[in-house]
Amino acid sequence: MKVPIDWLKELVSFRAGSDQLAQMLTMAGLETIVLPDDVLEVDILPNRADAWSMRGIAREISAITKFKTKSLKLKMREASKKINSLVKVEVRDRDLCPRYMARVIENVKVGDSPEWLKKKLERAGIRSINNVVDAVNYLLHELGQPMHAFDAALIKDQSIIVRRANPGERVVTLDGKEHILDSEVLVIADPEKVIAVGGVMGCANTEVNPSTKTVILESAFFNPVSIHKTSKNLKLISESSVRFEHGVDWDAVEEALDRGAALIAELGRGEVLKGKVDALAKPRTPRLVELRPDRVIQILGAEIPVGDMISILKRLGFKVKKVDSRKLKVEIPLFRSMDIEREIDLIEEIARIWGFNRIETAMPNTAFAGKEVDKEDLLHNRVREIMVGCGLIEIQSYSMLGPKDFENAGVSLDRTIKIANPLTVEESIMRTHILTGLLKTAVHNQNRQIEDIFIFEIGKVFYPSKEKLPEEKWVLGGLLMGSPFMSALGKGEVDYFYVKGLLENLFKGLGVELPKIAETDNFLLQPGKAAAIEGIGIFGALHPDIQRSCELAKPAFFFEIDLDALFKLIMEEKRYKPIPIFPSVSRDISMFVPSDLENQRIVEMIEKVGGEMVEKVYPFDKYKDSVAYRIVYRNPERTLTEEEVNSKHQAIVQALVSKLMVRIR
Amino acid sequence: MEDKISRIKEEALKVIKEAKTLALLDEARVRYLGKKSELLEILKSLGEISSEERPKVGASVNEVKQAIEQALRNRKAILLQADQKKKIAAEKVDVTLPGKGIKRGSYHPLTQVMEEAKGIFLRMGFEVAEGPEVETDYYNFDGLNIPSHHPSRDMWSTLFISEAVLLRTHTSPVQIRVMEKRKPPLAIIAPGRVYRRDSDATHSPVFHQLEGFLVNEKVTFGDLKGTLTEFLRQMFGKEKKVRFRPSFFPFTEPSAEVDVECVMCSGKGCRLCKDTGWLEILGSGMIDPNVFKAVEYDPEKFTGYAFGMGIDRIAMIKYGIDNIRLFYENDLRFLEQF
16 A cells, blocks of 8 residues: 555654654565655555554554554544434344444535645545545545445435345445345345445445435444455455455544544535434444463564563554463554464464564474375385486476367377366466476477477376265376487487387486387377387377377377376385306307297297306397397306207297297298 | 627627617617527537636636526617607697587586486385376366366466367376376376467567375375475575465465575665565475375375476576577577586
8 A cells, every 4th residue: 555654644653754664564564665756665465454443553563663643533523413303223134234333424515625625645556536435535545444435315214234145136336236135145225225235336226426305324344254255255446345355444443434424524514413323333442362371472483572572562552461470461452353372373463563584593303203205206206316317398387278288299188187266278278298397398399490409397187086086197208209319410210119128228227117108099109109108108109190180290209107106106115136156158049030020929948948057148139020039148156068058048049939920040 | 709799799789779660670689699690600619719828718707697588678669768758749639629529418407407307206215106297187177176167266367179189288297197097105196298379578479387196094285285395495496484374276285385585686676686685486285185185095094195287497597598499499509508
């Protein structure tokens, strides 16, 4: 809120300059900056509605600086005519409106406000409308109490009824918008019609206008929760509704009414009728809160003398009674009834006025037993390290995407988590595949002439589940396109085996044996270049349909790994295997293989026939259908003889020929 | 005989000297020192020489043999050297050509800042805990002393999945989840993604927070100040001033906003700090007794502090980035800089 220094000086005397004042307020919890022309801009915290007025700020300054606040003078001359001859008020729903007050001002001339008022309001950031509205706004700024002025002539029988709306009741508010109400909404009505949504906004049907002669001024305390609901449900936020939902000062309801009525009479050269309506559910009395000075010291870790605690509380307007040295009884003024309910609230008050920066820093003990290690977090870091080492750049993409992104990636929108109130449709569905963000990134970069794209992301994907919350899964995804080399002199582009090698590195780096790899028909991948890692993920060439729909210029390769599943494989502890001391013997087999015979089957056959004697088997040369395998034989307990190797090797060759139909070269 | 020996010597030394390759040199060695060499013949025929002359001839043969051996060694060394030189010359490369191998990848700047921040707290003795990104309104709000129909809920513009399920607006729900399951003492940090219905140059609907909390007997506001001051010094530099300013969060009381001296102007006032000289980095405070009640801790026995920071904001400050969108656009020309 804007706080002109000269206005502030009507409410509290102080000798600080603007900068110093701003500094003091900021360090007491009211963040303040200095604007030109001796005006402060004060940011009011949501729990400090009491400070949201010129008087509220003045009270804070008094508490901080020990200068006294000034009391406001009321220039009120009531006419002899009594108010009850002119207005009747009936409050039917006192729970939503515990206090409703009104005054009547007669013979008002509605017109422009005088220059002094226009200027004063303008410095506070308020636009002048006419003298009646300006008077209401003036009091709102001064005391923080919203009020509403009605044209009495437009209210049927000058009879005001405060009640819940009838379900389906329609109302057009001052902003010209129509609302359909339900019984949760409190309205101000006359016997025929709604004249205001209580505490939120008035209606044009009773608005003060140039021909208004008699003004009914309303000042009330509306139930904060009810106002908040109404404002939310009707999507109707006003200066008045935000004040009421945070809670206004119970006592200021009357004070503002009196001052407002007097000001309207003064500005409009009218007369305030004698007396006021006060429909009061029940008078409020200040709350008592116990405060233990020891507890203050215990929470803050600062040796604040009890005398200083008492002094701070008194300056803030609290009444303090010392029961004994270990206990104070603190009476909370009504203007702080919204935020001060408990001992801890008082401790905060003492701390902020005492000064946070006067509380000495300490270091807590954090060396205690029973801590846990987040091994999944460690795994993610390890995976990230390996990926970066393998030449991939980490990306971070939004967890929510648009239907178009799903479509481009060929991913179904069934079984997705949707956001009910997205900012845009492009950010409305939680991702189910890590691919979507990778693709978006690839397209973004390709459109900026970047041809070699090697990226990965570690993030969560989301699926509907039977539980209250969706299933969340940690996933690693990578997308590779173009050349991985540092310079253009390096020849060759990424292919299926490049990606596979990268994943082999990942598993090796994590100390996990690569699970079984088999061809798969995953819809994201190109048939024939698509592999599944059993229970862990998929990799291969991106399906040409997806490449086309994303307009990727080059074939892209992709992998997706379920990190939660991978994590389970890592839990096993590592055991050391002795280094062999006896020599190994290698034998090679060169053969022609049938086109549909997979490497895996050849290796399995060799391992099966070879048994424990075969330590390792791998292809080392391949041209078209001609492949050469090397078999390494070893016995960990002794040196193998020529004869036993030969006979085992012969058995293997025979099995390959007879069972797998290979032809030995 | 003597003449013959000295002739052999002369001839051999000449041939050796002129040998152009290691192969020719080896030929020379065979010719002058091999089994069929003249010198060996002479030695073999020593028996035919008179006993007076025999030692003399023997001595000169040996002398010549040594001289030839010496010459061979020297020549060999020279030829080896020349050979190597040639090889080196042939292997010369343009040292200014680019290197071989695959490019190194890089960590996302947000990861780097997150890991740096986590590292500081881990070294202080905190442990890492995580929670779901899609949360119930209980963990995101009610458990944290933010009742429904209370204006304080409006402090967070929330993305909802349904009425009671939402994208967490902060990492604070992890506080409740951990405290429900475990008993003090606890020193926890909770990193993760959070979501708000906000989007402009400094607000992204997706961003990252690091939450932290400590619960034990006799934890004080002074401890909070000490921990966070130490963190900020390690993160931004020892010389940077830190200040604690009263603020409001429903789940802490007293609550403090923590500012660090502006990294760009060192407190003199600039565009980055909006002329205040300070940068707001952290929200923090003593855990509200209502939060302890929600997890059935006795607020008389235990006290604690909690804090939370925006990793994106810290990264923006650290690297001088003025638009948060850059983090999520993933332009490789941006990412490669980190």
